Amino acid sequence: MSVRTDLQVQRIRAIGLTVTDADRSKDFYTQALEFEPVSDITVEGRDYSDLEGVPGAKIRIVTLQLGDELIELMEYLNVEGKPIPKDSQSNDLWFQHLAIAVSDMDRAYAHLQAFPIEPISVEPQTIPPGNKASAGVRAFKFKDPDRHDLELIWFPPDKGQDKWHQKSDRLFLGIDHSAIAISNTEQSLKFYCDLLGMQIEGGSLNWRETQARLDDLPGAEVRITALRPRSGGLGIELLDYLVPPKGRPIPSDWKSCDIAHMQVELVVNDIEQAVDKLRENGVEFVSSRVVEFTDNSCPYRQGCLVKDPDGHAMLAIPNALEH
Incomplete structure (x- = not known):
């Protein structure tokens, strides 16, 4: 390209x-x-x-x-x-989720329990201090009635967009990003940044027990690159799974x-x-x-x-x- x-x-x-x-x-x-x-x-x-x-x-x-x-x-x-295939996993290349920012993770998680969700995560997970880019972020992944992947995400005061920290009486605040599983970060950056002009906002390597419990993938290790348009707002997150390796590609007849x-x-x-x-x-x-x-x-x-x-x-x- x-x-x-x-x-x-x-x-x-x-x-x-x-x-x-x-x-x-x-x-x-x-x-x-x-x-x-x-x-x-x-x-x-x-x-x-x-x-x-x-x-x-x-x-x-x-x-x-x-x-x-x-x-x-x-x-x-x-x-x-x-x-959606019943055996879908987070490293399959058709994986795509909406990350919904919340003002209080425990309350949001409790609220969800009354609805027919299919959990992916064991429970809400907190990214440990060793991961500087994401330390303190709390997340919980689950599926909607069609088995579309969703995530609740809570940002500590030093992370996330400013708008997620404004005083609000709302529990669910908005959509921070859509995350997609990819096969190669550099290949995706050529498409999203070089061709479409999106900007890299940040990135991290998430791994160990927290990521495994978040994704329900043993030993999960994922390279994450966060992209946003120049004007900010809703972004796209690239998920490049290193462990387990890349999952199944999107079938050509979908x-x-x-x-x-x-x-x-x-x-x-x-x-x-x-x-x-x-x-x-x-x-x-x-x-x-x-x-x-x-x-x-x-x-x-x-x-x-x-x-x-x-x-x-x-x-x-x-x-x-x-x-």
């Missing part, structure tokens, strides 16, 4: 999750995690099919908000997607309608230039074209879905979001 670029991801607008039942997922996210409803639309037609690479797609999209961040629950009404599908909406300053640059550099495209939306129900005017080097879905959308 060539590395010169003047592209910039301005911010991450939202994260989309394919779900089997939008009502069930909406109930879970609003009740268990205190998200708030924003909109509920159903879309169909060639534009959406071309965007997502699923012919004849009819999609119900329920948008929810937590703090400043948005998620979109995407239920394909006329296509049945494959479920589509946007399959339940493991998550797509990160990247607001770019020039979508045509972005698409040209990504094409020049051999990036895999899901969308057959830059799709132009004429109906007012779509929250963006144009979009183009591509895959990162490991197959995680990234939706490029233009900066001017309003019609």
Whole structure:
């Protein structure tokens, strides 16, 4: 890949999750995690099919908000997607989670116990002092009703974005980042930093018993690189597992309608230039074209879905979001 670029991801607008039942997922996210409803639309037609690479797609999209961040629950009404494999682990390359910042880990963890979660972590874990980059951070990983991976994260006063330390009476504050399992840090940095203009915010090597108990992976050792757009906000965390070694790749026949599908909406300053640059550099495209939306129900005017080097879905959308 060539590395010169003047592209910039301005911010991450939202994260989309394919779900089997939008009502069930909406109930879970609003009740268990205190998200708030924003909109509920159903879309169909060639534009959406071309965007997502699923012919004849009819999609119900329920948008929810937590703090400043948005998620979109995407239920394909006329296509049945494959479920997330039951034996999924954190080092499988389809692993992707949402990290939800909380004001009080013990209270948030207790609140979750009343809901149908599948825990990954033994219990909330505290990163030990030996790990300077993450010392004192508390985290707990679990799965939602579709088995999408989620994490509660609490930051001590000297860690995390400033907004997580503002006085709030809320228990669940917002989404700090989406973490993705990757096969090679340098390869991913070429895509996210060199091509898309995201910035490295920090990194750490997490290992020993704490990480093993957090991930339910014996002997887990993971190189973590935190990325954010220049304007801050929602970020992406790269998880490069050293022990156990890389898990299974994302199967080439998985589509946007399959339940493991998550797509990160990247607001770019020039979508045509972005698409040209990504094409020049051999990036895999899901969308057959830059799709132009004429109906007012779509929250963006144009979009183009591509895959990162490991197959995680990234939706490029233009900066001017309003019609």
